[in-house]
Amino acid sequence: GTFDLLLIAKYQRRFPEFDRKIISMYARGMTTREIQGHIEEIYGVEASPSLISAITDAVMEEVAAWQNRPLEPCYPIVFMDAIRVNIRSDGTVSNKAVFIALAILPDGTRDILGLWFQENEGAKFWAKVLSDLRNRGVPDILIAVVDGLKGFPQAIEAAFPRTRIQTCIVHLLRHSMSFASYKDRKAVATALKAIYTAVDASEAEAALGRFEESDLARQYPAISPSWRRAWNEVIPFLDYPPEVRRLIYTTNAIEALNAKIRRAVRTRGHFPSDEAAAKLIYLALDATSSEWKRSVSEWYAVRCQLAIMFEDRFPMA
Numbered sequence: 200g201t202f203d204l205l206l207i208a209k210y211q212r213r214f215p216e217f218d219r220k221i222i223s224m225y226a227r228g229m230t231t232r233e234i235q236g237h238i239e240e241i242y243g244v245e246a247s248p249s250l251i252s253a254i255t256d257a258v259m260e261e262v263a264a265w266q267n268r269p270l271e272p273c274y275p276i277v278f279m280d281a282i283r284v285n286i287r288s289d290g291t292v293s294n295k296a297v298f299i300a301l302a303i304l305p306d307g308t309r310d311i312l313g314l315w316f317q318e319n320e321g322a323k324f325w326a327k328v329l330s331d332l333r334n335r336g337v338p339d340i341l342i343a344v345v346d347g348l349k350g351f352p353q354a355i356e357a358a359f360p361r362t363r364i365q366t367c368i369v370h371l372l373r374h375s376m377s378f379a380s381y382k383d384r385k386a387v388a389t390a391l392k393a394i395y396t397a398v399d400a401s402e403a404e405a406a407l408g409r410f411e412e413s414d415l416a417r418q419y420p421a422i423s424p425s426w427r428r429a430w431n432e433v434i435p436f437l438d439y440p441p442e443v444r445r446l447i448y449t450t451n452a453i454e455a456l457n458a459k460i461r462r463a464v465r466t467r468g469h470f471p472s473d474e475a476a477a478k479l480i481y482l483a484l485d486a487t488s489s490e491w492k493r494s495v496s497e498w499y500a501v502r503c504q505l506a507i508m509f510e511d512r513f514p515m516a
Contacts, residue, residue, distance in 0.1 A: 221246070221254045225482060230466065231255075259474060262481045266313055270332065273339040273514050275505055276303040276446065277312070278453040279328075280346060281320040282460060284476050285469035292469045296320040297460075297480065298328050301453045303446075305514040307494025307502065311456075311484050312337075316473045322350030329358035341509050344447050346370045352432055361512070366432035368395050369449035375422045379415075387415055387422065394426065395448070400437045439508075442500040452495075459487050 224234045231248045238246045281296045298315040312332060317324040325348075332340075340362045345351050352364045372391060379387045390410050397403035410416050411423045426433065436444060463483035470476040495501075506513045 218254050218257075221251055222258065222482060225251075225255045225479065255478060258478050258482065262477055265481065266477075267335070270312060270335045270337045271302075271304065271514075272336060273305075273341070273512065274302040274312075274337065275305055275502075275513065276342045276344065277301070277340050278344045278450050279325070279351075280450055280453045280457060282457045284464055284480075285467075286316075286473060286476055287469050287471050293318065295473070295476075296324075297476070298325065299453060299456065299460075300328065300332070301456060303495060303498075305502070307498030309452075309488070309491050309495065311488060314477055314480060314484075316477070320348065322348060322354045325351055326354040326357060329354060333358055339512060341505065341512060342447060344450055346450060347374065347429060363435050364432050365436055365447050366429050367448070367450045368433070368436065369451070371426065371429055371433070374425055378419045378421045383415065383418070387419070390415055391422075391426075395433070395436065397437060400434050403433070403437050440504050442497050443504050445497065446495065446501055456484070456487060459483060 221234055221238070224237060231251045234251050235246055235248060238244055278301045279299070281298045283294050284297050285292050286295045287293075296317050296319060298317065298320070300312040302310050302312050304310055313328075313335075315324070315328050315331070340359050342363045342365055343355050343359070344365045344367060345355070346367050347370050352366075355362055355364050372388065375387060375391060376384050390413065393406040394403050394410070397406055407423070407426055416423050436448065439447070460480055460483050463479060464470075464476070467479070470479070502513075
């Protein structure tokens with residue numbers, strides 16, 4: 200009776216700093232039981248699982264507000280991808296797709312536009328995601344960078360007719376490498392590099408033609424058709440200057456984000472609901488976005504090029 204606790208004062212039922220510590224541990228992938236044991240070990244305070252759940256559940260209001268917030272009228276570049284998370288539903292665990300959209304703002308900073316859950320990744324659900332973006336105040340996207348999902352470009356064109364669609368060149372290369380034996384991969388990569396580093400579309404077409412006539416193409420006949428099928432989404436890439444090409448030739452920006460989400464959810468095994476998964480993923484994204492202090496690399500040069508290419512559509516033109 201001669202002293203007061205510093206972590207939680209006498210008669211105080213909740214303490215913001217204590218809540219933040221619990222939420223921080225939860226965002227790093229710790230389970231409720233692990234958080235309980237950690238708090239007891241470090242602070243000598245017993246926190247029940249129900250208290251920890253109540254503190255983390257309070258985040259759901261923040262998640263709902265974030266998910267439904269109004270968005271900017273135009274985004275210069277948006278990367279779109281999906282990851283897989285195990286979620287229990289009706290007594291069984293299913294592997295659901297979590298759709299994520301990462302945008303580059305006109306000032307070069309990054310923003311995550313939202314999270315969407317669906318059983319399978321497909322162009323049909325991406326169409327619903329894009330419709331949601333329009334309903335939240337996004338009438339225009341200049342460049343959309345996507346993987347090679349079938350039907351994805353058509354879904355984007357339906358929602359944003361003026362958007363330029365860029366298929367991830369790295370995804371296309373990885374797909375090509377999957378057909379080649381290990382000893383020939385370097386030679387295949389060198390031959391394909393002449394296509395996506397070409398000066399313009401006609402030179403790229405010529406490079407693809409030379410590859411099609413090569414021994415490598417005859418040895419691995421599935422590679423050339425994969426480039427032909429994606430050619431309409433490859434061609435826009437060849438119109439951009441080097442600074443823009445370096446930014447959009449790969450979806451690495453969103454894949455790095457996905458890797459951090461996977462680290463956070465790996466220890467869970469599965470989640471009891473979509474809401475529980477959304478809560479943890481949101482906290483992991485919030486922790487990641489707080490580290491984004493600067494604009495993306497070479498943004499000044501990219502911004503100048505976009506302002507020239509898109510004229511009055513670019514917000515800062």
